Amino acid sequence: MANMAKIEDKLAILPALPGCYLMKNKEGDIIYVGKAKKLKNRVRQYFVGAHDFKTTRLVSNIDDFEYIVCGSEKEALLLEINLIKKHTPPYNIMFMDDKSYPYLKLSKEKAPILRVVRNTKDKKAEYFGPFPDSSAAWETMKLLNQLYPLRKCKRLPKKECLYYHMGQCLAPCVKDIDESVYTQMALGIRKFLNGDVKEIVSNLYAEMQKASEEMQFEKAKEKLDLIHSIEHVTAKQQIDFKDRKDRDVFGYYVDKGYISIQGFFLRGGKMLERTLSITPLYEDAMDAFVSFILQYYEANPLPSEILIPKEYDITHLQEILNAKIIQPLRGDKLKLVEMVLVNAKNAHQQKFELVERKDHRKEEAMKQLSALLKKEIHRIELFDNSHISGAFNVSGMVVFVDGEPSKKDYRTYRLKEYVSDLDSMKEVVYRRYFRLLKERGRFPDLLIVDGGYLQIEAAKEILDALDVDITLCGLVKDDNHHTANLMDRNGNILPVERESSLFFLLTQMQDEVHRFAISFHRKLRGKAMTKSILDEVEGIGEVRKKEIWKQFKSLKRLKEASVEEIAEVIPLKVAEDLYQILHAEQN
Template sequence: MTAAAVPDPPSSPHPSPQALPSSDGAAEPATPRAADLAAQAAAVRDRVLAEVAALPSLPGVYRYFDAAGGVLYVGKARNLKRRVSSYFQKDHGGTRIGHMISRIARLETTVVRTEAEALLLENNLIKTLNPRFNILFRDDKSYPYLKIAAHPFPRIAYYRGTVDRKHTYFGPYPGAWAVKETILLLQKAFRLRTCEDTVYANRSRPCLLYQIRRCSGPCVGLITPADYARDVADAGAFLRGDADGVIAQLQTQMMAHAEVLEFERAAEVRNRIAALSRVLHQQSMEENSLSARDRDVDILAVRVQGGRACVNLAMVRGGRHLGDRAHFPAHVEDAAALSESDLAALEAQADAQAAAGDAAAALAPVRAPVEQQVLEAFIAQHYLGVAPPPSLVVSHAVDTGLLAALTEQTGVKINAQSAPREQRRIWLEMADKGAQIALARLLSEEGSQRERTRALVEALDLAVEDQAALRIECFDISHTAGEATQASCVVYEAHAMKSADYRRYNIDGITGGDDYAAMRQVLQRRYGKIAEARAAAQADGSLAADATGAQVPKALRLPDLVLVDGGRGQVSMAREVFEQLGLDLSLIVGVEKGEGRKVGLEELVFADGREKVYLGHDSAALMLVAQIRDEAHRFAITGMRAKRASVRTGGSKLEDIPGVGPKKRARLLQRFGGLRGVAAAGVDDLCTVEGISRDLADTIYRALH
């Protein structure tokens, strides 16, 4: 794939600049400054249209950017010139696509060899750039695995993260509970160990798991390596779906023990068979009734309602239904509207080409329903990072080109079935019901959040035109007797907490326990640079003194409300900071705890001199304030605890360092007087300890720093 260089505009005609709508309407500029801005906008439109006219008629991916460099939209095209020019064929007015086109300041394109390459590149860019007008699924890499670690006596463990070829992994599983249930089953049926290697290496007698028959005791030699390896192999075969073969082998072992009168061992094997049989019965399916193609299947059901969508992903591995997980994409309404308008433009273009006699180019596309668009976006984005199973069961038919592209990328032939029968139909009905329930719950929660936002805007008489754009930032301070002081900043916007915008601040240079000084420092650090940038923008005329909301670039925008967890003291400190920075004092609101610090009795304290306000314990506005305050408190506490633990342990534990066993650990602690002393020692000092080589000393030093 190569980036397409856009040559100088050709002399041939190109779409008229009037086709690109103006963001400020058609009114004549009233001031010289407005005239300059209008001239700049016209120059930008001319440049974009010239770039569009110079695009090649090749497959590729295009990207639209706004004036601030933000990505608006990423799309793929079989013919870049035809697809991109379709956006500028007419005035889209105040529609979503018109709003997007009015903000386009530049475009970039990448030419590829095939449409399949374009599809994969498009979704890679969507996941990387998070464009405003594409259907986006959160890049969730938190799917857990069950790991069988490489070791003479392997352990089974719950695992998240990047897989390592040295170990054996099974999954991914839809959630942590599915992995833990499977581990419990393997403990009962195969008695594999789950203890850490450091614990395993230092056992002198069996642990409680051995006593309750959940482990075979390899740590103290109560099972031979050959027998344990056979149990590991049986567990792997069961996880891969060969339950019949495992049970048949266990039955053979049981009969062999019985023939030589080893009845206790025969009873143990019988109990394993019983445990496996119970699990197979709980799954409500007979293993021998499942074909090979039903061993590993993903079931995908999509529901769209109220401008939101849900894709419910259920997983079947080794013939066992492992559960499901609901995914909720962003920008569904924007992307659907864009697709609809895009289709209208392409159909108009196709009609014109048909009238001109170009029959091949006049084949108008058929717009996929929103459910199919959402499902295809999920499949493309999700399976870019997760290996798909060979079979997908889907609630709506998907583009065969998408499946071909994923097949080409993964090397595994992927099939999708949208009208399944028998067991697959049951799985799909279960997934669809799960999607319906999850979406209904989401809409209910969002409706409640919208009501809370509206109540807060009305209670505080906030000048907010679009309540969905209301942005609230809340600050809290956390420490333990002055140790490891941290401040948190959490953000509420678009009727939801925006965890991607959360920030933590390490507070230094103050007296331990001085919350007022800590609040001063975090507010200065958060808003100092914004205040300087706003002042500079106002001085050069690029930002009006009374500009608000959408008129302000994102980098210069202040929140609509600043909450601080505290009463008059904290609010007074925030007021001093805002006065120094020249910011609006009416933004500051303190959340003062009520009598007895009881929830629901909080009062709001204002920095601009207004009287305190008690909203009432059942107020929707107070519920929102308490929700945001509690989230800031939680975020601050977790950060403080992590920092405190890092300070107290030197950033790591000696137990976690490979090559440092109990004897070397004891020598290190004895030589340097504790972990703090070890952390303060250099590599040369560590080498003086018996048994510590220079390589190991370097490893210890890097781990503790």
């Protein structure tokens, strides 16, 4: 804390009111956001007395702070969530879900449509799930679309499509369908996804018997296949709760300065489990838990019930979420809560050493790098260029802050026509730092180029021309193109021990910048290939190109699609022409 005198002056005038505080480092970046019932007391605690290692590290990086007074503690909590979302401070606990579960989305249009999605932010729709994996979601959607003739086309065509002739759509594009018909379908879908399939199976058996009696054996076989499909799908959805409500269960465990947050999710009879978070703790554990859960439900729909241990203070959760939160005292629900707490503790004990080792290695690597370069290093930018025989000439830039990738700061560049690797390096360095000069942006402490002395010389030429003082290094590779050492701007080798934390960090950074540049390069190539193929099809203009690209994402997925799937986006005749061209091109 190089600015303690200014901090003490601010501490003296802090109000004893609820609000949020924002801790900043010497570059002015917000590194931590907190809330307080009384700002005066809470903020002062950071700068007096002894702390554990984690909090000491946070405090050592604080150079200044700001605060915002709120009308109540509840208002402060809501503001804290928004500030965390806006600034993504590195020391805050944030909901960073590493696995997005699929949902079924039933739109609330006049002619509704059923889709598999992973984003549940559209409030004008009804969601069912999450499903344990995408195959279960797609299998269920396919079955429901066979049972209920919902609209399949994303945009209504001008005439009946193939699904109408297959009996899987009512053709709302050309027919006036009574609203009650779709209302009944939606009701049937809800019952099915809640496990109530007796009536559906009974009706299918009756239809199968009738078709068999009328010697329509193919139709009877279709009904039998549907019955078997229903049994297969619902067999995965057995639970002990007879009411079959959607429930989420949360708990946490704290030890050695870390918190593990665990969640169970019961949907349609299937219980999903995952460890949501294990992260350093810089605040009261209950505050961290509440903040995390509120962030979770900003990205996921609320269930019928949320189960929380009886010891937790759920006042703010209840007020803000406006959800049914239960703290069970007995029975199966209490067993679920106890189970989630046991799992939080087990997950913590299993992963703690790994997480702590990773944190220690990251800190050690940054110390070694700072010692090697004889200056404090926090923010690092790396560039890597990619092209194929000069085509699709691009560059990717990744940013690491205190040893962690800062993906919100990553950038991609489409470069001019390829001349040489050195010209590409000069162009991207010029564009990056000329813009930072122009916008008075944040410069890195270190720029690393992926290459030896010639690449360093190219970057140095641009930095000198712009009069930008940035420490510059290159990643020197061995004969196998693996990271070996660092080279400074004068061509001197800065040896890095292969077993050191710094060596592993440099290897990680090299792999990440290469991955990022190559991914962008492949994306551009895929788009170009798709565009050239689509240009050959009569009836596909710019609007339909965008719709096709939005739906299928890549040429590979477009080639794997059937005519019927393509016809969901464009008219059937055009879809057939595209399918033929795609597979002629493939062969």
